[in-house]
Amino acid sequence: MTSSDAIVIGGGHNGLVCAALLARAGRKVTVLEAGSETGGAARSEEFSPGFRVSSIAHVLNRLHPDVVASLDLEKHGLQTLVGGGMPSVALSEKGEPLTLRGAYGEVLVGASASEQAAWQELRAQLFRYAGILKPMLSRRPPDLNGMALGETLALGQVALALKRLGKEDMRDFLRVILMNVADLLDEQLEDDRLKGLLAFDATLGSHLGPRSPTSLLGLYYRLAGEAGGLPGAQMMPKGGMGSVVAAIGSAAGAAGVSIRADTVVDKILVENGRAVGVELAGGEQLRAATIVSAINPATTFLDLVGPRELDTGFVRKVSHIRMKGDAAKLHLALDRPPEFLGVDAAGHRGRLVIAPSPNHVERAFNPSKYGEFSPEPVMEITLPSLADSSLAPDGACVLSAVVQYAPYALREGWTKGKPKFQKAILAQLEKFAPGIGKTIRHAELLTPADIEARYRMPGGHWHHGELQADQMLMSRPVFGADGYDTPIAGLYLCGAGSHPGGGVSGAPGLNAARRIIAMKG
Numbered sequence: 001m002t003s004s005d006a007i008v009i010g011g012g013h014n015g016l017v018c019a020a021l022l023a024r025a026g027r028k029v030t031v032l033e034a035g036s037e038t039g040g041a042a043r044s045e046e047f048s049p050g051f052r053v054s055s056i057a058h059v060l061n062r063l064h065p066d067v068v069a070s071l072d073l074e075k076h077g078l079q080t081l082v083g084g085g086m087p088s089v090a091l092s093e094k095g096e097p098l099t100l101r102g103a104y105g106e107v108l109v110g111a112s113a114s115e116q117a118a119w120q121e122l123r124a125q126l127f128r129y130a131g132i133l134k135p136m137l138s139r140r141p142p143d144l145n146g147m148a149l150g151e152t153l154a155l156g157q158v159a160l161a162l163k164r165l166g167k168e169d170m171r172d173f174l175r176v177i178l179m180n181v182a183d184l185l186d187e188q189l190e191d192d193r194l195k196g197l198l199a200f201d202a203t204l205g206s207h208l209g210p211r212s213p214t215s216l217l218g219l220y221y222r223l224a225g226e227a228g229g230l231p232g233a234q235m236m237p238k239g240g241m242g243s244v245v246a247a248i249g250s251a252a253g254a255a256g257v258s259i260r261a262d263t264v265v266d267k268i269l270v271e272n273g274r275a276v277g278v279e280l281a282g283g284e285q286l287r288a289a290t291i292v293s294a295i296n297p298a299t300t301f302l303d304l305v306g307p308r309e310l311d312t313g314f315v316r317k318v319s320h321i322r323m324k325g326d327a328a329k330l331h332l333a334l335d336r337p338p339e340f341l342g343v344d345a346a347g348h349r350g351r352l353v354i355a356p357s358p359n360h361v362e363r364a365f366n367p368s369k370y371g372e373f374s375p376e377p378v379m380e381i382t383l384p385s386l387a388d389s390s391l392a393p394d395g396a397c398v399l400s401a402v403v404q405y406a407p408y409a410l411r412e413g414w415t416k417g418k419p420k421f422q423k424a425i426l427a428q429l430e431k432f433a434p435g436i437g438k439t440i441r442h443a444e445l446l447t448p449a450d451i452e453a454r455y456r457m458p459g460g461h462w463h464h465g466e467l468q469a470d471q472m473l474m475s476r477p478v479f480g481a482d483g484y485d486t487p488i489a490g491l492y493l494c495g496a497g498s499h500p501g502g503g504v505s506g507a508p509g510l511n512a513a514r515r516i517i518a519m520k521g
């Protein structure tokens with residue numbers, strides 16, 4: 001039966017953004033979400049009695065301004081950025097941390113005067129170069145089969161921005177673009193703490209070490225994001241990432257989107273090469289002229305559509321998308337707030353990073369190439385209950401950490417490996433916050449395999465597919481399904497696996513909605 005103009009499969013934040021924009025454009029839209037609530041990897045949940053946390057994504061640094069504006073998210077309860085956002089603290093075992101304050105280090109505290117000067121120069125250059133790539137985030141990647149006027153103009157904008165850099169900067173931009181981050185940092189900086197932090201940020205969420213070719217691209221992707229209009233800024237939303245999803249969900253509801261939770265889509269129905277509806281796990285069928293998949297591209301094509309409907313070459317490309325995650329998530333319910341060595345009260349409310357040097361990050365990465373976890377992992381820690389007391393009982397504290405490297409396909413298997421990895425993480429934490437171990441009431445560690453099972457993210461991958469040069473732009477997720485269209489008429493993609501990639505940005509959802517509206521799909 002036809003009950004909607006469009007069905008969106010998956011109620012993660014991208015699915016909700018796309019649904020809300022389609023509904024605002026006059027479509028009757030239904031979102032089908034497998035979980036009991038929407039938000040996907042951007043939910044907030046209770047992980048121990050009285051302790052709540054952003055279950056996977058915990059730092060907001062790239063929600064696209066066009067998403068915020070076009071859905072009036074501030075009116076729907078999106079919290080705005082306070083000051084320059086939260087600081088980043090590069091922790092040190094010796095109790096001498098280094099702090100980046102303001103939007104990604106306008107002010108650097110704890111480094112020598114010469115390092116501060118070198119950082120200001122590098123910071124300005126990084127933002128200039130990230131700014132070149134920024135217009136691409138909110139557009140379709142160029143269509144090699146023939147560009148529409150809008151796409152040609154967008155590319156023209158990038159070329160113009162490049163030209164505006166001037167000859168010397170343009171040459172340097174082209175020199176560094178595919179470099180590894182460690183080499184660039186070694187060229188310009190001295191302080192291992194600062195270099196370690198930047199190396200960590202460049203490789204977060206990917207299967208790359210700082211010395212892997214092209215690892216600098218990850219830093220540009222990070223810095224092309226913004227919060228509250230400030231490039232590179234970051235915040236922990238009050239109530240956790242779930243409050244961002246609640247604002248998007250409220251905008252979707254106000255636009256008339258209907259959401260069905262606890263509804264697993266098993267099949268995309270295809271007739272004569274055209275998507276005509278979906279079949280749910282219980283066998284119920286729903287029909288619509290437009291089907292939008294906000295879930296992983298490989299699941300979409302290989303499981304829901306099925307290889308019989310697709311060209312063999314296309315199936316091969318899809319089955320080769322690299323998407324084995326390396327990032328784990330740790331949640332600790334603590335009796336009291338921990339004290340990280342040398343960190344002040346403002347720093348404890350920031351993003352605390354254990355990545356003492358690029359070499360340390362590289363050494364942490366090495367074992368993951370062979371299916372082993374890092375014995376001395378690197379991590380990004382937040383203490384969200386310090387800024388939002390509703391997240392923990394009185395006097396107690398929540399610790400949330402993204403920890404690398406934890407290969408999805410651990411050679412010994414995660415049943416055996418998980419307790420050992422947890423021990424390694426806690427030992428690492430103890431070095432930087434002595435005594436923390438004694439205050440742990442409850443610990444929850446989610447490996448990529450857990451993330452896959454709980455959030456239906458294949459490989460537990462941050463971006464639903466590696467965000468590396470060969471899986472970007474018109475090769476994202478693969479050539480033939482780039483730009484949100486697919487080989488199946490009436491079927492579109494709109495999740496993190498599509499351009500420009502993952503993170504809580506809403507950009508794939510935004511761009512896909514624009515495409516579908518333009519196609520009158």
Ligand SMILES: Cc1cc2nc3c(=O)[nH]c(=O)nc-3n(C[C@H](O)[C@H](O)[C@H](O)COP(=O)(O)OP(=O)(O)OC[C@H]3O[C@@H](n4cnc5c(N)ncnc54)[C@H](O)[C@@H]3O)c2cc1C
Nearest residue numbers: 010012013014034040041057058059265456496502503504
């Ligand atoms: C460890 C880790 C830490 C991260 N930290 C951050 C961070 O701090 N900041 C940040 O910006 N990003 C972070 N990310 C990345 C971010 O979480 C994701 O890129 C983002 O949530 C992807 O959003 P999405 O809407 O595209 O997909 P998802 O959030 O994966 O949503 C997809 C939805 O589809 C549903 N679904 C799947 N299959 C079906 C089906 N068959 N039928 C119906 N529904 C289905 C799922 O249940 C889910 O709700 C992190 C990722 C990881 C793995």
